[in-house]
Amino acid sequence: MNIRTVAEILFIASLFLILVYAMIGYPDIGFVRPLGEFYLYNSFNESNSTWWSAAPNALTGLLWDYRGYDTLYETMVFYIGATAAVIFFERAVPLRQSKGMSMIVRASAKLMFIFITTTAIVITIFSVKTSGGGFQGGSILAIAYIVILVALSKGFLPYLKINIERAHLIRILGLVIIIGLALTPVVFSLIMGINAYALQNQPKQWSPFGFPPFLGLRSLSGGNIIPLSIGEMLQVGMGFTLMFVLLTLKEDGEEK
Amino acid sequence: MELQFVIMHLPYILVMLMVAICIYGAIFKSNIFKKILALYLFTDAVNLLYIIQGFRLGEAIPPTLLPELGLSEFVSRSVDPLAQYFVVTAVVIGLAEMSTLIALAIYTYRHYGTLETKKIKELRG
Amino acid sequence: MTATLLFQAPILAMLTALAASILIVIIATYLGKRIVEVSVISFATIVFILSCLGFVNVFFVGGSYAYYMGGWPPPVGIPYVIDQFSAPLGVVISLIFLSTILYQIKSQEERHEGRWGYSLRFLMEAGMLGLIFTGDFFHIYVMLELVGLSAIILVASRKEVKQTIEAALKYGIYDILAITIYYLSTAMVFGMFGSMCIAEISAKLGGYVSPFSGGIFADPTKALPVIVAIVVWSFTIGSAVVPQHFWLPDAHSMAPSTISAILSGLIVPINIAVLARLLFDGLRANVLPTTTIGLYILIVLGVLSSIVGAVLMVVQSDLKRLIAYSTISNLGLICIGFGVATLTSVSAAYLFIISHAFVKAALFMTAGIFIHATGSRDIRSYRGISTSMPYVALLFLIGALASIGFPPLSIFWSKLLLILSVVEKGGIYLYLVIPILITVVFEAIAQIRVLAIIYAKGTKPISYKLSKIVYASIGILIGITILIGLMPNFVFQYAGFAASDLLDFERYVRVVLGFLP
Numbered sequence: 001m002n003i004r005t006v007a008e009i010l011f012i013a014s015l016f017l018i019l020v021y022a023m024i025g026y027p028d029i030g031f032v033r034p035l036g037e038f039y040l041y042n043s044f045n046e047s048n049s050t051w052w053s054a055a056p057n058a059l060t061g062l063l064w065d066y067r068g069y070d071t072l073y074e075t076m077v078f079y080i081g082a083t084a085a086v087i088f089f090e091r092a093v094p095l096r097q098s099k100g101m102s103m104i105v106r107a108s109a110k111l112m113f114i115f116i117t118t119t120a121i122v123i124t125i126f127s128v129k130t131s132g133g134g135f136q137g138g139s140i141l142a143i144a145y146i147v148i149l150v151a152l153s154k155g156f157l158p159y160l161k162i163n164i165e166r167a168h169l170i171r172i173l174g175l176v177i178i179i180g181l182a183l184t185p186v187v188f189s190l191i192m193g194i195n196a197y198a199l200q201n202q203p204k205q206w207s208p209f210g211f212p213p214f215l216g217l218r219s220l221s222g223g224n225i226i227p228l229s230i231g232e233m234l235q236v237g238m239g240f241t242l243m244f245v246l247l248t249l250k251e252d253g254e255e256k
Numbered sequence: 257m258e259l260q261f262v263i264m265h266l267p268y269i270l271v272m273l274m275v276a277i278c279i280y281g282a283i284f285k286s287n288i289f290k291k292i293l294a295l296y297l298f299t300d301a302v303n304l305l306y307i308i309q310g311f312r313l314g315e316a317i318p319p320t321l322l323p324e325l326g327l328s329e330f331v332s333r334s335v336d337p338l339a340q341y342f343v344v345t346a347v348v349i350g351l352a353e354m355s356t357l358i359a360l361a362i363y364t365y366r367h368y369g370t371l372e373t374k375k376i377k378e379l380r381g
Numbered sequence: 382m383t384a385t386l387l388f389q390a391p392i393l394a395m396l397t398a399l400a401a402s403i404l405i406v407i408i409a410t411y412l413g414k415r416i417v418e419v420s421v422i423s424f425a426t427i428v429f430i431l432s433c434l435g436f437v438n439v440f441f442v443g444g445s446y447a448y449y450m451g452g453w454p455p456p457v458g459i460p461y462v463i464d465q466f467s468a469p470l471g472v473v474i475s476l477i478f479l480s481t482i483l484y485q486i487k488s489q490e491e492r493h494e495g496r497w498g499y500s501l502r503f504l505m506e507a508g509m510l511g512l513i514f515t516g517d518f519f520h521i522y523v524m525l526e527l528v529g530l531s532a533i534i535l536v537a538s539r540k541e542v543k544q545t546i547e548a549a550l551k552y553g554i555y556d557i558l559a560i561t562i563y564y565l566s567t568a569m570v571f572g573m574f575g576s577m578c579i580a581e582i583s584a585k586l587g588g589y590v591s592p593f594s595g596g597i598f599a600d601p602t603k604a605l606p607v608i609v610a611i612v613v614w615s616f617t618i619g620s621a622v623v624p625q626h627f628w629l630p631d632a633h634s635m636a637p638s639t640i641s642a643i644l645s646g647l648i649v650p651i652n653i654a655v656l657a658r659l660l661f662d663g664l665r666a667n668v669l670p671t672t673t674i675g676l677y678i679l680i681v682l683g684v685l686s687s688i689v690g691a692v693l694m695v696v697q698s699d700l701k702r703l704i705a706y707s708t709i710s711n712l713g714l715i716c717i718g719f720g721v722a723t724l725t726s727v728s729a730a731y732l733f734i735i736s737h738a739f740v741k742a743a744l745f746m747t748a749g750i751f752i753h754a755t756g757s758r759d760i761r762s763y764r765g766i767s768t769s770m771p772y773v774a775l776l777f778l779i780g781a782l783a784s785i786g787f788p789p790l791s792i793f794w795s796k797l798l799l800i801l802s803v804v805e806k807g808g809i810y811l812y813l814v815i816p817i818l819i820t821v822v823f824e825a826i827a828q829i830r831v832l833a834i835i836y837a838k839g840t841k842p843i844s845y846k847l848s849k850i851v852y853a854s855i856g857i858l859i860g861i862t863i864l865i866g867l868m869p870n871f872v873f874q875y876a877g878f879a880a881s882d883l884l885d886f887e888r889y890v891r892v893v894l895g896f897l898p
Binding site for chain 1: 261264265267268269272273275276277279280284308309310311312313314318319320321322327330331334335336337338339340341344345348349351352353354355356359360362363
Binding site for chain 3: 018019021022023024025026027033034035036038039051065066067068069070072073074076077079080081083084086087088165168169172175176179182183185186189190196197198199200201204206207209
């Protein structure tokens, strides 16, 4: 127990005590602050249509409507994370088809892939109503590819018509959707001369631009939330897939 | 200090304990992997702090307005969506952080053969 | 009113940078090199023009305003505040980016980043623009991550060189630690104030009760000092203020030249500018005694930084490390400027940020040319390089003189204004003149030593061809440095506007929350 360890422990102990001192001043846990209740009250409140976000799931409304700009940049941060894996581990190695896959294996793999992808899309689209969202859907979409990768080895991926370049393209497509929807109100405002702000969803008293809240069915709502979630799903799904594929490729491209 | 006060603030204190331990790990531990792990647990601790502050006592429901709930019941029973929003954002960001740091750590291991900071000291001055 | 280009310009600038970062990947994959270069330059130029439009709007047409993202007023949504403090910085950021992009395209340094390099650079630009324009506490966390992560990856561009990876890893861990500590402070702010809007935090500390988010939920005497301490701690780690500076010399010397230029010239000072915005406009530093202690801490750390940075400059043999220590020293002075918190000293700090950005970027880019021409980072191998590259050496000469504070170049006026402000405040602040003078002396010693080596006579010439665009890119920066130096009254006026906007939190609250009766 030398002097250095004592100094370190003292430092951390005093940090801890300072933080606890701050926490003493905090209220008891268990109540929701008024801003949260505002979001809960207004997220799907048609009678208060200036402040609503057409999403019964208040969290999704927050994610893409009230604080959508935050989520836009969070998406770009995830893009950077996947790009880190790409920059550090990308090698120009084609995914070769492995030999001798029996037909049963191929068929069942394709079936499983379709099921998992459907789950991903459903979770993304219905994020306006129940828990879920673009990011969650994207993770599940990546699982569809990863399951194939892990269970059936990399040689199978060409059967699914995916390779690294195409993954990049889909990722970029997802981001183009999101940024395009963010830019649309701005461009619209400049052309038509009406008030509109970036990433705006529903029309408000002071800014009459908006997307249609109900896409056909009454139960499917959200204005531009659903397309934004789909863009996020594509981006995140392909990002995760890229990360896993690149991290399991060995130096010389052998299958692990 | 009465028991009620302590119990109501105990989650805060535990979270701050976790924060302190993680900061200790991130600064003073000499293995790169432990530092990275401590950093991620630090983010997790702060996420916990958000969730604690957004919690509602009683029968809490998630912030989704299901058709069978009336609006006033929903508002009075649901947890704070704002806190959960911050956690969702931070989880995604933390993932990107970890991806970058781990990629760097892997490269460090390839170059130096070790993950001890005391041995990774080629740069002087 | 919002339907004008002037109004939407800064936001359009950020969205263009985002779009550019995505589209560049497609263009680089499928189209040729020429088209990539042209498109990169045009994107950077568009962002620059849009930031200039924002500047014009604030100063000549409309005045400061708040832009409500998604149409939601704060605290329901995220506001962006375009005022006299942030608009000039936006122009500076986009201009330096433009010049580094020009340099990057035409320089002969090896390109290790491939198509993702430009993508990350544009994301870094978008992140920095967001950092200074934003009015939301949590949004700063997201922007810090954006800038930090792209910077970490770009520092590690030359992955084959082991020192680069070591430097990037050290930088990465320190920076992520700083950002996560900031995240902790956002959690505490959420618990205490219930909203994340900086203007609302400021208003609530003055007793305001918001119709959207209520009042204050925690005890200010217990929670507020800790929040201030954590915010200051987080930004001082991220800005390499002594004693948390160990990552900066390694990271800035190992990164490619343009990345060092952006890191040293832009990211690190802008972090302190954001800290100043938070302390003065958000946490009411001049008025609340608890926050004022944060300012005192800034002064102390600033003094340490300036002296340590300047002294360590003298013993360096690696040119980039020398310039990096100069950054640490200048940052110390900027911290002192913000810490003293009078109108004059904040103007001095603001002017210092702007001049430092141009000078440091120019220095790093010329250093990059030297390094690539001779293949070595050691100063002693640049002996007599001025005979082979007279123009580059001239650019470096002006940059080095500016960095010392040689009149009448830009940094001279900043240091002079800083000394004047400290003298004006009087009392114990008078002693702050000592660190300022120490930095001048030691930095002069270090830079003159370098200049003597560069301008020595009698060595064999090196042949190195440089595209005119590279000269132009550095020339822009040096030219602006000279211009600022020659027009002190003009820049003092604008720095004064920026400082008055920063210190006047009532005005800030009115601009953001002005829609309320």
